[in-house]
Amino acid sequence: MTSPTYEASYGDPGAAAQKLYDELDRIYKATRMGADLASGKRSAKIAQTPKEAIWHLNKATLYHYFPQTPLEKRHQVPLLLVFALINRPDIFDLRPGNSFVEFMLQQGYEVYLLDWGRPGPEDSSLKLEDYALDLLPRAIRKLQSHSGSQEFTLLGWCIGAVLTSLYAAWSGRDPGLKNLLLLTAPLDFSKKDAGPFNIWLDERYFNIDALVEHMGNVPGEMIDWGNKMLKPVENFIGNYIRLWENLDDPRIVESWQAMNAWVNDPVPFAGASFRQWVVDFFRENKLMNGTLTMRGELIDLQNIEVPLLSVIADKDHIVPTCQSIAAMDRIGSQDKTLLTIPGGHIGIMAGSGARKRTWPQIDQWLAPRSK
Amino acid sequence: MSQNDADLDPFGPWRQLRDATMDVWAKSMAETVNTEAFAQNMGAYLNTYLATSAPMQKFVEQYMEATLARLSMPSRDEVIELARRMVSVEMRLDDIDAKLDTLLRHLQTQPAAAAQHGQELNGHLQAIQQQLERLAVSTAALAEAPEGKPVPARRGRTKAEPEPQT
Numbered sequence A: 001m002t003s004p005t006y007e008a009s010y011g012d013p014g015a016a017a018q019k020l021y022d023e024l025d026r027i028y029k030a031t032r033m034g035a036d037l038a039s040g041k042r043s044a045k046i047a048q049t050p051k052e053a054i055w056h057l058n059k060a061t062l063y064h065y066f067p068q069t070p071l072e073k074r075h076q077v078p079l080l081l082v083f084a085l086i087n088r089p090d091i092f093d094l095r096p097g098n099s100f101v102e103f104m105l106q107q108g109y110e111v112y113l114l115d116w117g118r119p120g121p122e123d124s125s126l127k128l129e130d131y132a133l134d135l136l137p138r139a140i141r142k143l144q145s146h147s148g149s150q151e152f153t154l155l156g157w158c159i160g161a162v163l164t165s166l167y168a169a170w171s172g173r174d175p176g177l178k179n180l181l182l183l184t185a186p187l188d189f190s191k192k193d194a195g196p197f198n199i200w201l202d203e204r205y206f207n208i209d210a211l212v213e214h215m216g217n218v219p220g221e222m223i224d225w226g227n228k229m230l231k232p233v234e235n236f237i238g239n240y241i242r243l244w245e246n247l248d249d250p251r252i253v254e255s256w257q258a259m260n261a262w263v264n265d266p267v268p269f270a271g272a273s274f275r276q277w278v279v280d281f282f283r284e285n286k287l288m289n290g291t292l293t294m295r296g297e298l299i300d301l302q303n304i305e306v307p308l309l310s311v312i313a314d315k316d317h318i319v320p321t322c323q324s325i326a327a328m329d330r331i332g333s334q335d336k337t338l339l340t341i342p343g344g345h346i347g348i349m350a351g352s353g354a355r356k357r358t359w360p361q362i363d364q365w366l367a368p369r370s371k
Numbered sequence B: 001m002s003q004n005d006a007d008l009d010p011f012g013p014w015r016q017l018r019d020a021t022m023d024v025w026a027k028s029m030a031e032t033v034n035t036e037a038f039a040q041n042m043g044a045y046l047n048t049y050l051a052t053s054a055p056m057q058k059f060v061e062q063y064m065e066a067t068l069a070r071l072s073m074p075s076r077d078e079v080i081e082l083a084r085r086m087v088s089v090e091m092r093l094d095d096i097d098a099k100l101d102t103l104l105r106h107l108q109t110q111p112a113a114a115a116q117h118g119q120e121l122n123g124h125l126q127a128i129q130q131q132l133e134r135l136a137v138s139t140a141a142l143a144e145a146p147e148g149k150p151v152p153a154r155r156g157r158t159k160a161e162p163e164p165q166t
Helices: A006-010 A013-038 A089-093 A100-106 A128-147 A159-171 A196-200 A208-215 A220-228 A232-245 A250-263 A271-283 A322-330 A354-369 B003-008 B012-033 B036-070 B076-144
Strands: A051-057 A060-065 A079-082 A111-115 A152-157 A177-183 A308-313 A336-341
Touching: A013 A250, A051 A128, A051 B076, A060 A128, A079 A089, A079 A128, A079 A159, A089 A100, A089 A111, A100 A111, A100 A354, A111 A128, A128 A152, A128 A159, A128 A271, A128 B076, A152 A159, A159 A177, A177 A354, A196 B036, A208 A271, A208 B036, A220 A232, A232 A250, A232 B012, A308 A322, A308 A354, A322 A336, A336 A354, B036 B076
Parallel strands: A079 A111, A079 A152, A152 A177, A177 A308, A308 A336
Antiparallel strands: A051 A060, A060 A111
């Protein structure tokens, strides 16, 4: 048996020195970039796609994005995007080159976005039906008047998907609603071991009435903290380590900054809506049990008969897949598709792979149904 | 990268250690937050916060309300009430906007409806004109007929004659 040579055991000392030098250089550049970030010299601009506000009501605004394709290449049915109540809808249009809105405009859709705004103290009594059955139909009316098309497609994400489902179930056979797209829709809460939210919001531990009475609206920071606590190490530490590791790559830093700007801009949850969300949905699962009434009417998912695409994320820790899958059987549509995308709750729509994986599949499904 | 190169990365071992630690820690924390005990502690913390801050908040609110009243300024509740009224007015304006939209749509579709009515009227006029022409022919025949010879009475319409449009 021969003993190994120095080079075989420890490699070339010159190469090691070069590696050390490269690493120190990287650390130097990263530190400079970090200092720029900390001092606010570099800031991320999000939601840059040109748009116009065409309707306002209370805090809600309906935006119309300027088309990016010639009229003859455009789909006839406009698309209305509806996001959740707890974050800004800017995630639909994160940054140029990584924007779902921009992608859909390039595919020839007329895109509208309903921004719920930030509820103030005067909105603490707003309930989910005020959003789904009052503000949303009014925004739809404006969309119809603006686009000249009575037909439209609704796309809801997270709680936005719940609100659009409530609208679709309530409006029943509304001839205007042509397609319904649900992204990571939390509709079924029957599995009580599906994620920490079910335990945290249990009535034995969480006094929802006292919270809402004391605070009015639930602060966005509290909701954000709850979301981050689902994966505390990744969100509070890992996130910044990832940034540190990539500080020498301006492209990744820009992407991180954009996402960080969106994450750290939470929106308060109107008190009455939050109470309903916790009691009627998380605790009593009324929508799936068929006992949810709004404005004196039973809200039955069976009434949804339009073509439906439900997109879920296989690693979603905020809305576990079971909360969306079970609802598929309950929805009345004949033409319904469940699409599972690898990724997390936000990543499937705003991550680096969304442009290749999620968006083209949404377009493929929607294009033939937008004629 | 060869194994030797990897071994020579001066920060490699530290990174590996960090990543391994983070993974274990992340898994452990994810399990911890998904327990009844964590939920109980979080609930207790929230209840304590609400119990301690509520009296303070009430005191501050009462003090502020009294102070603002002395300064002849509206209180928070009054401003909130005003904002709610404004929202209500906005809703009514939106209702009016909706009705205007409907009216405008009707007005835009009106010329088409008028054209359709015009066509129907034209049909009626043509039918009347044909009747008049037939009447004129009959009258002329009656006038030209020799005295004492009766003009054959017409019974029903011939196939060539169109059905009058009513």
